[in-house]
Amino acid sequence: MSSSSYEKELAAAKKAASLAARLCQTVQKALLKSDIQSKADKSPVTVADYGSQAIVSLVLKMELPSEKFSLVAEEDSADLQKDESQETLKRITDLVNDTFSSEGTYSISVSEEDVLAAIDSGKSDGGPHGRHWVLDPIDGTKGFVRGDQYAIALALLDEGRVVLGVLACPNLPFTSIANLDGHSSENQIGCLFSAQTGCGAYMQLLHEPSAAKISVCTTENPADASFFESYEAAHSLHDLSSAIAKKLGVQAPPVRIDSQAKYGALARGDGAIYLRFPHKGYREKIWDHAAGSIVVTEAGGIATDAAGNNLDFSKGRYLDLDTGIIVTNKKLMPSLLSAVQEAIREQTQSASHM
Ligand SMILES: Nc1ncnc2c1ncn2[C@@H]1O[C@H](COP(=O)(O)O)[C@@H](OP(=O)(O)O)[C@H]1O
Ligand SMILES: [Mg+2]
Ligand SMILES: [Mg+2]
Numbered sequence: 001m002s003s004s005s006y007e008k009e010l011a012a013a014k015k016a017a018s019l020a021a022r023l024c025q026t027v028q029k030a031l032l033k034s035d036i037q038s039k040a041d042k043s044p045v046t047v048a049d050y051g052s053q054a055i056v057s058l059v060l061k062m063e064l065p066s067e068k069f070s071l072v073a074e075e076d077s078a079d080l081q082k083d084e085s086q087e088t089l090k091r092i093t094d095l096v097n098d099t100f101s102s103e104g105t106y107s108i109s110v111s112e113e114d115v116l117a118a119i120d121s122g123k124s125d126g127g128p129h130g131r132h133w134v135l136d137p138i139d140g141t142k143g144f145v146r147g148d149q150y151a152i153a154l155a156l157l158d159e160g161r162v163v164l165g166v167l168a169c170p171n172l173p174f175t176s177i178a179n180l181d182g183h184s185s186e187n188q189i190g191c192l193f194s195a196q197t198g199c200g201a202y203m204q205l206l207h208e209p210s211a212a213k214i215s216v217c218t219t220e221n222p223a224d225a226s227f228f229e230s231y232e233a234a235h236s237l238h239d240l241s242s243a244i245a246k247k248l249g250v251q252a253p254p255v256r257i258d259s260q261a262k263y264g265a266l267a268r269g270d271g272a273i274y275l276r277f278p279h280k281g282y283r284e285k286i287w288d289h290a291a292g293s294i295v296v297t298e299a300g301g302i303a304t305d306a307a308g309n310n311l312d313f314s315k316g317r318y319l320d321l322d323t324g325i326i327v328t329n330k331k332l333m334p335s336l337l338s339a340v341q342e343a344i345r346e347q348t349q350s351a352s353h354m
C-alpha cells in the first residue's frame, strides 16, 4: 500500500473543512430564526449547512483542478430555488464571500448562481468505482442550532473504500471530554481530526498548523470504559444502549453528544465505546459515518454494524447494514458484540410477547 498517495487530497480536505468551519462558527455565534429551515423529512437545515457545502465544494475544485470531481453530499439546492428563499440565498452567498475574504487565501467572489451550482455538485451517487468525495456540511444540525457540538465531515472514497477523512469539530474542547457531556471550562476549543489510510489518525487545534498522532483507549475492562451516544433520543435507542452497557459491566453513565464529534472523541481515547441504534426503518447515510469511521480505525479502533460486519461505503448514498453501528477498540469488540446481540435478542423477544 502506498502511504503517500492521498497527501494532496488530504491537504485540500483539511483546508476545505477548516474554511467551512469558519463560516459555521460565524453563523452559530449569531444564529437568526430565519436562518433555520425545515426539510421535507422535518429535519432542520440552516444557512450554515448550505454555506458549508458550497465552500467545501468550491475549495476542493480550486485545490485539485486536474482531478475529476465527484461529490456525494447531504444538501441540495431545491428549497433554495423557491421564490420565498431569495433572501436566504442572498444571505448564504454573502456568508460564503465574507468567509473567503476574511480568511484571505482565495481572492474570489461568487454569485448566487455559483453558490447553487456548488451546492448541487454534491448530487453524485458514489458507488464502488472511482473516487468520490463524501460530505456532511454540518453533521449534528440539531446540536448546531442548540449551540452544542457539530462537525464538518469530509471523506474520500476510492474504489468503494474510505481512504481519507477529516472532521472539523469547532466546539469540541482540545482536551478530554470524558465525564463532561461535551462541555468544559477549557479555553482551547475547536479540533480538526484527520486520517489517511495506513498512516494513522491525527488531531490539531482548528486553524492551527501542528498536528499530533492520536489513538483509541485500549482498555479491555468494561468497568473502565465509558460510552458515547446521540444526544437526540430520536436518533438512537437510548434504552437499548443502556441495556448493553449494563450487560457489559460499564459503570459510567452515557456521554451524549451530537455529531461525528463522537468518533473524534473516541479516536483520541475520551471514551471507549460508541453505540448507535436508530429506530426501525431508518437508513443510515454514508456522510454520517465515512469520515468518522476512518478517523477511528486509523486510531486503532473498529466500527461495525450490530452483526459485526465492516461498514460498506460502496453501495451508493446509503449504508446497507444490520440494526445499528458499534465502535470500540479491538480488545473490547468481541465482548461488546456479544452484549449487543444478546440485548437485541432479548428486546425482540420481549416485543413479541407484548
Ligand atoms: N431518525 C433518525 N435516526 C437516526 N439518525 C437520524 C435520524 N434522523 C436524522 N438522523 C441523522 O443523525 C445525524 C446526527 O447524528 P447524531 O445524533 O449522532 O448527532 C443527522 O445528521 P445531520 O445533522 O447532518 O442531518 C441525521 O443524518
Ligand atoms: Mg441533516
Ligand atoms: Mg449528518
Ligand SMILES: [Mg+2]
Binding pocket: 049, 074, 136, 137, 138, 139, 140, 141
Ligand atoms: Mg448534515
